[in-house]
Amino acid sequence: VGDAKQSIYRFRQVDQALIASTKAKLRAQGGQEASLQYNWRSAAPILKLVNAFAAQAFPQEALSIQAPDFCEKENPQAKAQLISLQDSQGDLVNNLETARNYQCTWLAQKIKNLKNQGQDLSQVAILYRSSGLVKKLKKSLAAQAISFEVQGGLNLLEEALFIDLKNLLRFLHKPQEDLFLIALLKAPFFLLSDASLYQLMRAKKAEDQDLSLWQYLQKQAQAKKLQDLTPEGAKMTWIYQSLKKYLDKKNYQSPTRLLRDFCQAMQLDYFYQSLQGHTEASLNLEQSLVWLEKLESEDPRRSLKDLIELLDQANNDYQKARISPLSQSLSRPQTVKLLTFHAAKGLEFEVVFVVDLNRKDPNDNPALIHLEGDRALKLSKDLKLEASPRYEAILKIKKAEAQEENLRLLYVALSRAKRELYLVLNPPILNTRSKEKKALPPGGLEKILLEKLGKAAESFIKEEKISLATQSSPNKSFIFNKVEKTSLQKIKKASNTVSELETYELCPLK
Incomplete structure (x- = not known):
């Protein structure tokens, strides 16, 4: 029962092929599938965009149909837009970090306008695949005096x-x-x-x-x-x-x-x-500390023993009901919600912004990649070694799984909105490897979205010109973190043997 297009559990090691084969087996035994096709959430323009994407992304699945009585109360404010950001001077932006500054600046101004129009900010959500943009978002929202909260997943x-x-x-x-x-x-x-x-x-x-x-x-x-x-x-x-x-x-x-x-x-x-x-x-760490400090402010006399017992109780409640107290205890009225696609599943908001779509996919192939209990060592490009046929076969399967998951994640993000949906695209970024002044092609989820929408994308695109005081380079913390990440990778390549990697993978204390 449900919408198969919303199955986004690869991060939990769910095997979509197993789900498909089980469904086929049950059908062969006389089982029936109850597909929930009626959409009681999204206004017509949003459903039109969602279905345009789903028709190409999931050709084997039925499209959503607007509930009959929902059509009668159509909202004139309803809209679904692909926001194509452009520099006000028509320039190409220098790099991806600057492009993200444009996104954050536009988002904060747009949400401020919504607030001035009387929009309840608790019904506004900003969704992203990963949390790389959150620090910039927080800074831009704070500059416009917009209250916000970062909501983690339930785990x-x-x-x-x-x-x-x-x-x-x-x-x-x-x-x-x-x-x-x-x-x-x-x-x-x-x-x-x-x-x-x-x-x-x-x-x-x-x-x-x-x-x-x-x-x-x-x-x-x-x-x-x-x-x-x-x-x-x-x-x-x-x-x-x-x-x-x-x-x-x-x-x-x-x-x-x-x-x-x-x-x-x-x-x-x-x-x-x-x-x-x-x-x-680092966001999860800060959220954990804020939650614990909030608990302490409610009862300053709480001892170390009391706090441990409270954490154990919270964990027991979570294991039983799969409900975490974190988001509930941190939730405040009139605050914009910042959350990942995964955390947004099952939720709905009047206004939804989907951002940072041009980010590269997360690394889906760790040092050891798995397939049905077998494993193969991931080869470093630096070593210039020839990959084995077995490695290439596993990699091909992993990439296909990642592509399928990306389509489902996008579908979940698109279908969270009730009245207004804004998919924020990056401004054109300068291709520094080209001798000519050319823009980089879209990447990541943005590329997938535009490919699946095809010509239909043209009817949803809205250009927005925006100006930044300067096209700043990445901030110091970004540079520091990038250097740290690279150095850690170098250390791993230099010091880890295959046996150590296997030991780490199997170690229950890791």
Whole structure:
């Protein structure tokens, strides 16, 4: 039952081929499919655009039909537009980052106009594939005095980053519990190796099995032997000193203040952002801290133990009902919602902006790519090695799966709007590799969207001229993050063997 075009669960390892074969099997056994074709949400212009896209993207699927009584109450304000941004002087913009500045400037001004016309901002949403544009968006919206909130997906409680912070709280509450300390030692910000951890546990067992791991480390620190405990002696000393400092602080600082201090001292926002290659991790970190601080403001007397119990309860509620308290507790009236395509599924808004469509697809092929339990090592182009037929076959399948998922994601984004839908296209970007002054062709989801709409796109395009004071280069943080990401990739290529990659992939502690 439902709309098959909205199945966007590849990130959960859902196999669309298995779904299709299961449906065929059930039909052969006399089963019936209930396709929900009537659209009770979108105004006629929006449904026209959605169906123009779906007809080419999903030729085997039925198109949506507007509900009969919905047609009678047609709204004169209803519209669906492809916003083609153009520099007011007719110039090509210098780079993709500048193009995003144009998008954010236009968006903020458009939403300000809607606000002045009496639009309820809680019914306005900005949707994006990934969170790379969010920092720029927040800055532009704030400059126009527009309230906003970033809404994460419902699985924020399951993020590795959130679990790492929870393990820190558990350790600070009960340092004698070895499991919490080991989880911290294996966390990415400490990353003690398996070899060092194994050697450490053997040494503790040989000396005094009754001591907890933390007590053993304290004893070794007093004897000034921490440096000699493992091959990573200097790192072990630094980890011990860091954790001891926060154990001392817990006596006079609130739990959330401890977490905020720890995150700032360890620069976890930059760390997780560089580690994962995108800004969503740092946004999730900030959202987690804001939520915890909000909980603390409601009850300043809440202890470390109380907070841990509250987090456990929230996680239990999420596991049972798949509902997270994060977005609900952070939600405020008259605020524009910023959220990913995945997080928007099942939601609807009067006005929807879909942005940053020209962004390249996320890396769908990690170091190890999988197919039905088998794996193949991804080859680096730098090595100039010839890919095996097996690798090429797997890569072809993965790319086809990614393309199918992109079509479904776009369909979900397009079908969230009730009254107004704006798909914001980048202004033409200068092709620096061309000797002539030419614009780069559309890329990413923008390319897919325009290809599927074909000639139908012309009836939806609306040009908007916009001016920026200067075509600025990418900001410092963007440059820093790009350098960090590149250096991490180089380190991985230089130091990781195939066996280490396989070990990491299979390791339950990763």
